[in-house]
Amino acid sequence: MARIEDIAKKLKVSKGTVSKALNGAPDVSETLRKAVLETAVELGYSRSMHKKGAKTLCLFIENMTYTEPGDFGYDIVTGFRKAAEPAGFVVRVVPLAEQLQAQISYDEYMLQNNYVAAFFLGLSLSDVWLDQLKASRTPAVLLDNRIPANPASCYVGVDNGEAMDLAIAHLKALGHRRVGYLSGYLGSYINQVRYNAFFQALQKNGLPDDPCLAGSAYYSSECLQKHLPALLEQKVTAILCSHDLLAHTVMIHCQERGLRVPEDISIIGFDDLPLCGYTVPPLTTLRQDRTQLGKSAFYALSSLLAEVPISTLLLHPKLMVRQSTGSAPPQP
Amino acid sequence: MARIEDIAKKLKVSKGTVSKALNGAPDVSETLRKAVLETAVELGYSRSMHKKGAKTLCLFIENMTYTEPGDFGYDIVTGFRKAAEPAGFVVRVVPLAEQLQAQISYDEYMLQNNYVAAFFLGLSLSDVWLDQLKASRTPAVLLDNRIPANPASCYVGVDNGEAMDLAIAHLKALGHRRVGYLSGYLGSYINQVRYNAFFQALQKNGLPDDPCLAGSAYYSSECLQKHLPALLEQKVTAILCSHDLLAHTVMIHCQERGLRVPEDISIIGFDDLPLCGYTVPPLTTLRQDRTQLGKSAFYALSSLLAEVPISTLLLHPKLMVRQSTGSAPPQP
Numbered sequence: 026m027a028r029i030e031d032i033a034k035k036l037k038v039s040k041g042t043v044s045k046a047l048n049g050a051p052d053v054s055e056t057l058r059k060a061v062l063e064t065a066v067e068l069g070y071s072r073s074m075h076k077k078g079a080k081t082l083c084l085f086i087e088n089m090t091y092t093e094p095g096d097f098g099y100d101i102v103t104g105f106r107k108a109a110e111p112a113g114f115v116v117r118v119v120p121l122a123e124q125l126q127a128q129i130s131y132d133e134y135m136l137q138n139n140y141v142a143a144f145f146l147g148l149s150l151s152d153v154w155l156d157q158l159k160a161s162r163t164p165a166v167l168l169d170n171r172i173p174a175n176p177a178s179c180y181v182g183v184d185n186g187e188a189m190d191l192a193i194a195h196l197k198a199l200g201h202r203r204v205g206y207l208s209g210y211l212g213s214y215i216n217q218v219r220y221n222a223f224f225q226a227l228q229k230n231g232l233p234d235d236p237c238l239a240g241s242a243y244y245s246s247e248c249l250q251k252h253l254p255a256l257l258e259q260k261v262t263a264i265l266c267s268h269d270l271l272a273h274t275v276m277i278h279c280q281e282r283g284l285r286v287p288e289d290i291s292i293i294g295f296d297d298l299p300l301c302g303y304t305v306p307p308l309t310t311l312r313q314d315r316t317q318l319g320k321s322a323f324y325a326l327s328s329l330l331a332e333v334p335i336s337t338l339l340l341h342p343k344l345m346v347r348q349s350t351g352s353a354p355p356q357p
Numbered sequence: 358m359a360r361i362e363d364i365a366k367k368l369k370v371s372k373g374t375v376s377k378a379l380n381g382a383p384d385v386s387e388t389l390r391k392a393v394l395e396t397a398v399e400l401g402y403s404r405s406m407h408k409k410g411a412k413t414l415c416l417f418i419e420n421m422t423y424t425e426p427g428d429f430g431y432d433i434v435t436g437f438r439k440a441a442e443p444a445g446f447v448v449r450v451v452p453l454a455e456q457l458q459a460q461i462s463y464d465e466y467m468l469q470n471n472y473v474a475a476f477f478l479g480l481s482l483s484d485v486w487l488d489q490l491k492a493s494r495t496p497a498v499l500l501d502n503r504i505p506a507n508p509a510s511c512y513v514g515v516d517n518g519e520a521m522d523l524a525i526a527h528l529k530a531l532g533h534r535r536v537g538y539l540s541g542y543l544g545s546y547i548n549q550v551r552y553n554a555f556f557q558a559l560q561k562n563g564l565p566d567d568p569c570l571a572g573s574a575y576y577s578s579e580c581l582q583k584h585l586p587a588l589l590e591q592k593v594t595a596i597l598c599s600h601d602l603l604a605h606t607v608m609i610h611c612q613e614r615g616l617r618v619p620e621d622i623s624i625i626g627f628d629d630l631p632l633c634g635y636t637v638p639p640l641t642t643l644r645q646d647r648t649q650l651g652k653s654a655f656y657a658l659s660s661l662l663a664e665v666p667i668s669t670l671l672l673h674p675k676l677m678v679r680q681s682t683g684s685a686p687p688q689p
Contacts, residue, residue, distance in 0.1 A: 046651060173519050173522065174519055174522065174523060174673070175673075176673045176675070183668075184668040184669060187505050187506055187668060190505065190506065191506060314533075315664065317665050317666065320665065321660075321665065321667065324656070324660075328653075328656075333649050333652065333653065334646065334649070334672055334673040335653065335670065335671070335672060335673070336516040336519060336668070336671045336672055337667070337669060337671040337674040338517075338667065338670050338671075339667070339668045339669040339670075340507045340665075340666050340668055341506070341507075341528075341666040341667070341668040342665060343508070343666075
């Protein structure tokens with residue numbers, strides 16, 4: 026692991042200058058500061074080994090609301106803080122804007138801001154930084170995203186295979202045989218994982234698994250206008266959705282078409298957002314414990330900082346049975 | 358969660374009697390003690406919530422040597438102790454004998470011995486307790502084994518998918534196209550996972566993935582006498598093995614057949630046992646950091662005791678490139 030001396034030697038400047046540049050002192054030129062940061066990244070200099078006092082963790086948030094209790098991200102952020110702050114860390118929440126990623130490389134951004142490690146909520150497969158994370162030496166934990174073969178990175182989430190098994194086994198016990206799946210955009214890692222897990226669960230439970238039993242779209246309007254009618258034509262008696270908000274809209278659309286939930290069709294969501302208890306009927310869903318996800322993310326991060334190379338940390342999901350699932354309707 | 362009062366009420370005895378029975382006092386009859394234990398299990402009474410002072414964890418070992426440095430289990434047990442004992446726990450190592458499992462149920466055994474949680478090294482799919490673990494409420498962490506849908510149980514191990522990807526990508530970069538796989542008994546969960554991960558890695562890397570490229574057997578003699586010649590007939594130029602000891606024997610057998618390692622055939626093991634540096638040639642293998650596995654198992658266990666429902670905790674493997682792998686031989 027490189028030291029300040031190594032950066033100084035390479036750039037032929039003094040250690041004091043490197044230190045000032047790393048700490049953003051105003052009397053270091055912008056050109057030199059940039060050269061120091063780039064050399065630091067190139068040599069693998071890591072702030073975590075050198076900084077004294079409280080260390081700062083960066084929590085990146087993209088496309089995800091988190092400021093209000095009830096938002097998907099709120100409990101995760103709170104859980105993460107609850108674990109990190111008593112352990113002596115400072116947590117900064119930073120929006121993961123495309124513009125930021127275009128301006129500066131990930132490693133440089135982390136170094137420049139004295140962040141020792143990052144927790145990513147909602148990185149998408151098209152993000153520019155995703156590629157840079159593959160080679161980064163800065164510890165990073167990603168919710169619902171996986172960077173393979175980088176010992177400084179860890180995937181945290183819920184066990185989606187187990188979740189789909191719980192849902193399909195529940196529907197099978199209620200007599201359902203043809204189960205459909207509606208998913209958000211498959212350009213996200215987590216939607217791909219859930220999509221595959223859905224079909225694996227059908228196979229495991231001995232139910233039909235034709236590819237035509239699933240549909241996905243970036244906009245939920247497309248799911249509703251195109252895929253939902255197609256599933257109903259396929260005579261599905263139950264529909265699982267990749268997210269609660271989608272499940273709620275699907276439930277309303279089914280009801281508008283004159284179908285009773287759950288007498289004619291059963292609906293299952295994913296996440297257990299607070300709204301699930303208040304929909305009509307209340308939504309059966311797969312619960313992710315968001316506070317525990319946040320706490321687990323901090324544990325994974327502190328392990329990576331201690332050079333314990335955790336790759337994956339998954340939580341057990343819980344099937345929350347409410348009133349949107351019931352016995353399969355009698356077959357004609 | 359049931360209390361001592363609940364057990365006392367159900368059996369119509371005093372709380373003091375229940376307490377004495379749970380603590381194995383000599384003035385409680387064997388019949389009553391058994392009734393108390395069975396009722397405790399039935400009602401979901403958990404010792405972890407009630408016992409004062411140091412808590413005892415049970416580390417079950419089956420078919421696995423661990424007493425000497427160099428044994429597979431040694432560093433795992435040591436890593437586990439290193440994390441558990443400073444945290445105030447007592448660790449007892451218990452051989453997981455078939456006879457024990459036949460005599461007493463898992464939950465009763467744990468209660469009777471005041472163990473608050475268990476760590477299993479080497480449970481096999483045919484063990485009687487495996488089924489009981491599915492419904493047990495006592496926190497249990499299993500190395501290389503998975504109990505689905507039990508929030509009190511967690512699977513700890515290395516990321517086998519990533520491991521197989523690392524090995525296959527390494528061989529592909531060396532020009533190998535036909536890669537074979539030899540595995541221990543597929544009646545163990547971990548061997549099944551590695552077997553499937555091998556074929557997924559071939560597919561991911563665009564290499565041939567005929568089922569005839571793999572062989573498995575309970576006895577390594579069968580692997581050597583039946584599957585190894587079959588793989589060589591299939592013109593494989595590299596062989597991956599599910600465990601280092603198997604890889605070492607395969608390497609010797611190849612050499613006895615006049616094949617040079619790695620000029621004619623490359624060999625890769627799995628685990629990175631200390632012997633890998635001393636074989637001729639030294640064995641390229643996939644490293645599992647056993648000390649970190651032990652420490653991670655304790656972390657998972659303490660999370661389950663704190664009711665954080667961790668399902669899976671995997672570590673990054675590391676490809677240790679030594680001299681048993683080299684460029685693929687020129688094709689005739």
